[in-house]
Amino acid sequence: MEKASLQKFGLTEKEESVYLALLGSRDCGVNEIASKCGIHRQVAYDVLNRLLEKGLVSFTQSDTKKLFSAMHPKKLLEDLKENEALLENMLPQLVSQMNVPKGSANVSVIRGKNVVTSILKAVTERLEKKEAMEHLVMGVDDRKYMKYSPIYFKKFIKFLETNKLKEHVLAKEGDTYFAGGKTSQYKFIPNEFFNPTATHIAGNLVAIIIWTEPLTGILIESKETADAYIKYFNMLWKSAKTKKWRGRV
Numbered sequence: 001m002e003k004a005s006l007q008k009f010g011l012t013e014k015e016e017s018v019y020l021a022l023l024g025s026r027d028c029g030v031n032e033i034a035s036k037c038g039i040h041r042q043v044a045y046d047v048l049n050r051l052l053e054k055g056l057v058s059f060t061q062s063d064t065k066k067l068f069s070a071m072h073p074k075k076l077l078e079d080l081k082e083n084e085a086l087l088e089n090m091l092p093q094l095v096s097q098m099n100v101p102k103g104s105a106n107v108s109v110i111r112g113k114n115v116v117t118s119i120l121k122a123v124t125e126r127l128e129k130k131e132a133m134e135h136l137v138m139g140v141d142d143r144k145y146m147k148y149s150p151i152y153f154k155k156f157i158k159f160l161e162t163n164k165l166k167e168h169v170l171a172k173e174g175d176t177y178f179a180g181g182k183t184s185q186y187k188f189i190p191n192e193f194f195n196p197t198a199t200h201i202a203g204n205l206v207a208i209i210i211w212t213e214p215l216t217g218i219l220i221e222s223k224e225t226a227d228a229y230i231k232y233f234n235m236l237w238k239s240a241k242t243k244k245w246r247g248r249v
Contacts, residue, residue: 006076010054014039018047019056022070029065055079105222115215116149119207120156122219123200127165132203135160136233138170139198142179144211157181170236187240201229 006016014037021036022028028036034044048068051057056075059066110118126132145153160167161181169180173188180186198209204223210216220226 012047012050014043014047015051015054018044019051019070022057022068023073026069027060027067028069029067033068105220105225107221108219110217110219111214113148113215115209115217116145117152119200119209119217119219120149120152122205122207123202124156124159126202126205127159127163132205134166134168134202136168136201136230137198138233138236139195140169140171141175141177141196141198142171143177144198146179148215153179157184160184168233168237170233170240173241187237187242189236189240193236199229201226201233 006019007013011019017037017039018033021033025036030041030045030048033048034041037044039047048057048059052059056071057068058071059068061067123132123135127135157180159165160183165183167180167184169184169186171178171186171188172194173190175188178184178186196211198211200207200209204221204226206220206222206226206229208218208220210218
């Protein structure tokens with residue numbers, strides 16, 4: 001299993017280590033778990049208590065000690081679905097409390113591995129609500145999208161195709177890797193003018209991805225800002241080169 005993959009579901013590094021160790025061997029005492037994970041006994045005990053609270057670990061009491069076992073991994077999925085349902089119920093109330101003055105720019109910054117997926121979802125939302133009829137994006141390297149959001153990126157391209165929504169993409173001249181769909185049109189700009197910071201424009205949304213570690217995303221909700229970016233995009237689009245590309249890789 002990929003290292004740190006369970007941390008996406010709210011587990012700390014030590015919680016993940018202990019849980020995975022228990023998956024491989026049932027009925028372990030605290031000392032055995034501490035040895036397997038290379039941590040102090042007290043630390044192992046504290047981690048086990050947190051996992052017990054999260055419902056990911058169970059124990060039996062023998063005459064001399066507690067023996068711990070991992071719950072089935074499907075418990076992670078059950079918890080995720082439950083939390084998603086709770087958030088969906090709370091969403092209308094949270095949205096109603098937002099106070100964004102008209103005519104102002106609403107700027108938010110997000111960081112972490114889910115930046116790409118979050119930005120693609122934000123673009124999808126604008127397109128679904130007909131706030132935008134096309135998707136403009138520049139500074140694209142499709143390899144990075146496939147690396148950081150392989151599942152949702154493919155889903156996003158399929159969404160564009162299904163709804164016959166146009167996507168105009170400015171990529172780097174010489175690139176040969178493309179993941180766009182039937183409604184995606186690519187044009188190419190010279191390396192010296194290519195900005196590797198990906199910028200998405202959909203309606204009044206400008207979403208920027210900075211490929212740092214961790215990833216950083218900047219979402220700007222502003223008609224004035226979006227209009228300025230659209231003008232800049234159109235200027236580059238007119239001067240960019242059109243080449244044949246093989247379609248989705």
